[in-house]
Amino acid sequence: MEVLQIEGLAKTFGTGHLEVRALADIDLTVSTNELVALLGPSGSGKTTLLLCISLILEPTAGKIVFDGQTIFQQGWAGVDMRRVRREKIGFVFQSHNLIPFLTAKQNVLFPLSLIGQEREAAERRAMELLDYMEIADRADFLPAVLSGGEQQRVAIARALANNAKLILADEPTAALDTQRGMRVMALLKKIARENQSAVIVVTHDVRMIEGFDHVVHLKDGRLDPSQA
Amino acid sequence: MDLAVHDLKQHRGRFIATVFGVGLLFTIVLAMNGLYRGNIQEGLALIKATNPDLWVVERNRGGPFNEQSTLPEQYRYSVQTTPGVEQASSFIYYSVERRIGGQSRHFSIIGYDAPNGLGGPRSILAGRGISHAHYEMVAHPKLGVRLGEQVALGLHTYTVVGLTKEAISPDGEPLVYLSLPDAQEVLFQRDNEEIRAGRERLLRDLTARGVSASQAERLLEPLQPDTHTINAVLVRLRPGADRATVARSIEKWLYLSAFSTDDEVELMLKGRLASMTKQLLLFRTLLLVISVVILALVVYTFTMEKIRSIAVMKLIGAPNRVIVRLVMEQSLLLTVSAFAFGVVVIQNTYALFPRTILPLPADHLMTFAIAITGGILASVLGLWQALTTEPAMALGGG
Numbered sequence: 352m353e354v355l356q357i358e359g360l361a362k363t364f365g366t367g368h369l370e371v372r373a374l375a376d377i378d379l380t381v382s383t384n385e386l387v388a389l390l391g392p393s394g395s396g397k398t399t400l401l402l403c404i405s406l407i408l409e410p411t412a413g414k415i416v417f418d419g420q421t422i423f424q425q426g427w428a429g430v431d432m433r434r435v436r437r438e439k440i441g442f443v444f445q446s447h448n449l450i451p452f453l454t455a456k457q458n459v460l461f462p463l464s465l466i467g468q469e470r471e472a473a474e475r476r477a478m479e480l481l482d483y484m485e486i487a488d489r490a491d492f493l494p495a496v497l498s499g500g501e502q503q504r505v506a507i508a509r510a511l512a513n514n515a516k517l518i519l520a521d522e523p524t525a526a527l528d529t530q531r532g533m534r535v536m537a538l539l540k541k542i543a544r545e546n547q548s549a550v551i552v553v554t555h556d557v558r559m560i561e562g563f564d565h566v567v568h569l570k571d572g573r574l575d576p577s578q579a
Numbered sequence: 580m581d582l583a584v585h586d587l588k589q590h591r592g593r594f595i596a597t598v599f600g601v602g603l604l605f606t607i608v609l610a611m612n613g614l615y616r617g618n619i620q621e622g623l624a625l626i627k628a629t630n631p632d633l634w635v636v637e638r639n640r641g642g643p644f645n646e647q648s649t650l651p652e653q654y655r656y657s658v659q660t661t662p663g664v665e666q667a668s669s670f671i672y673y674s675v676e677r678r679i680g681g682q683s684r685h686f687s688i689i690g691y692d693a694p695n696g697l698g699g700p701r702s703i704l705a706g707r708g709i710s711h712a713h714y715e716m717v718a719h720p721k722l723g724v725r726l727g728e729q730v731a732l733g734l735h736t737y738t739v740v741g742l743t744k745e746a747i748s749p750d751g752e753p754l755v756y757l758s759l760p761d762a763q764e765v766l767f768q769r770d771n772e773e774i775r776a777g778r779e780r781l782l783r784d785l786t787a788r789g790v791s792a793s794q795a796e797r798l799l800e801p802l803q804p805d806t807h808t809i810n811a812v813l814v815r816l817r818p819g820a821d822r823a824t825v826a827r828s829i830e831k832w833l834y835l836s837a838f839s840t841d842d843e844v845e846l847m848l849k850g851r852l853a854s855m856t857k858q859l860l861l862f863r864t865l866l867l868v869i870s871v872v873i874l875a876l877v878v879y880t881f882t883m884e885k886i887r888s889i890a891v892m893k894l895i896g897a898p899n900r901v902i903v904r905l906v907m908e909q910s911l912l913l914t915v916s917a918f919a920f921g922v923v924v925i926q927n928t929y930a931l932f933p934r935t936i937l938p939l940p941a942d943h944l945m946t947f948a949i950a951i952t953g954g955i956l957a958s959v960l961g962l963w964q965a966l967t968t969e970p971a972m973a974l975g976g977g
Contacts, residue, residue: 435896453580
């Protein structure tokens with residue numbers, strides 16, 4: 352089942368002689384259980400594309416269909432973007448970005464509280480996820496006392512909390528050593544295989560994309576056909 | 580999930596320090612509220628305790644407390660004969676500083692037609708009222724005198740025959756009640772050397788104007804300053820007499836001014852007490868503004884430290900109300916905690932202040948309402964910053 356469909360997506364910044372074309376003619380389809388890597392050098396438009404998929408940045412042209420619902424077509428389609436994000440998208444960041452004043456468990460509970468899940472069920476789900484990420488024993492610790500790898504596993508557990516249709520991971524291994532990075536990638540692959548989710552990983556590290564279903568190369572804001 | 584509380588738990592030290600600092604500012608605001616109330620209470624206590632039907636004072640003067648009023652003592656008899664007047668009593672009031680018990684004491688003296696005239700102490704805490712024409716006094720315990728103690732005032736010694744607590748002057752000083760002649764003597768009594776020098780000056784002045792020495796000697800006595808002056812005549816009306824009519828009659832025929840007790844209260848509130856009221860209002864306003872500015876800075880700093888977390892919250896779909904609640908709740912928690920601390924401090928210390936502090940629940944509530952409004956205003960800057968934060972910041976920029 353298709354989770355994300357992007358057709359002819361374009362994004363320009365500025366106007367006239369100051370106009371910068373950040374993305375052009377992007378077509379991308381991602382289905383459930385698929386693991387997709389977005390590769391490209393700095394300035395290739397990876398982050399811009401991620402922001403558009405995250406429904407944060409409004410594209411200039413094109414079409415975005417998310418989980419069967421048209422989100423963008425010549426403008427936002429009157430959808431509550433924050434609601435879509437909290438109910439259907441999970442985020443994993445480069446620098447973990449856990450909320451520092453919440454414990455590991457509370458960080459996982461937070462998105463569940465946003466979708467109004469009942470407290471007991473939410474607690475159970477949070478502990479299941481932390482257990483799935485093999486970090487249940489650190490549930491009551493604040494992020495500051497967790498290692499980088501542990502923080503990233505908590506962040507992944509948080510991204511999974513809302514049973515997201517799509518997990519977006521922005522350079523999830525950038526702050527980790529190779530061994531820990533490989534372990535995080537293995538977890539993301541496991542998620543794509545075992546959950547009803549699609550995973551898009553933005554990375555510049557080609558060593559990490561082994562076993563991915565699709566690798567999308569971006570160059571100067573366009574898909575690079577030579578790397579397809 | 581209560582994000583504000585979780586965050587404050589992580590910043591416990593700063594939270595407590597802020598509550599302590601702002602709480603002390605609130606303490607001062609509440610102390611000034613109490614000082615204002617105490618000032619009004621003290622300023623009006625004597626007027627309300629005396630409470631005659633009419634205060635008759637010098638023409639066009641707002642005396643005897645709000646403004647100096649001096650009139651010859653014999654006016655009492657003229658007032659007494661005014662239709663509708665049942666009783667008229669002389670009244671004198673002034674402040675002095677004398678040594679009592681080896682210490683210099685500032686206090687006020689009231690002289691009245693003891694024992695049955697108007698203007699004397701209404702309730703006696705211990706002992707009795709003045710029953711003799713001379714050398715007896717009733718005093719406030721704050722003066723540091725005991726029942727039966729002998730107190731030297733000027734040339735004479737007075738026995739403390741009674742203690743009364745209602746006796747506080749409009750300046751918050753303890754009062755001493757004396758009979759009218761005693762009070763006049765204490766007020767006008769001059770040093771013997773000064774009397775002798777004054778007489779010589781007068782003799783020289785008279786002889787220089789061509790008055791013979793023997794005539795000048797004879798004129799000395801009638802030309803001495805009159806000490807039979809008072810500040811007011813207090814009036815009790817006959818049953819059924821109309822206060823306004825009697826007042827008008829006194830003003831028309833005796834060329835004096837007559838005020839009801841309510842008028843006297845009004846004169847004090849609009850006169851002598853008004854400047855203090857304005858002063859305290861200004862201080863209270865400034866302190867409240869300072870408190871709100873400090874709260875705003877603290878809330879802003881708290882918010883800025885969380886700005887990346889706020890971006891993450893927005894990115895993962897937190898609605899604005901979650902962000903607003905986080906910032907607003909912290910501001911309100913700080914405000915409420917600081918205010919509660921201020922209330923606890925003032926309630927436990929107000930008796931230690933040298934002037935009367937009268938903390939009233941209604942004033943606390945009013946200040947609390949202003950403080951809460953200030954707390955909400957204080958969060959505006961932090962809220963604006965939080966609500967304009969781009970969720971893209973969580974992804975490392977747009």
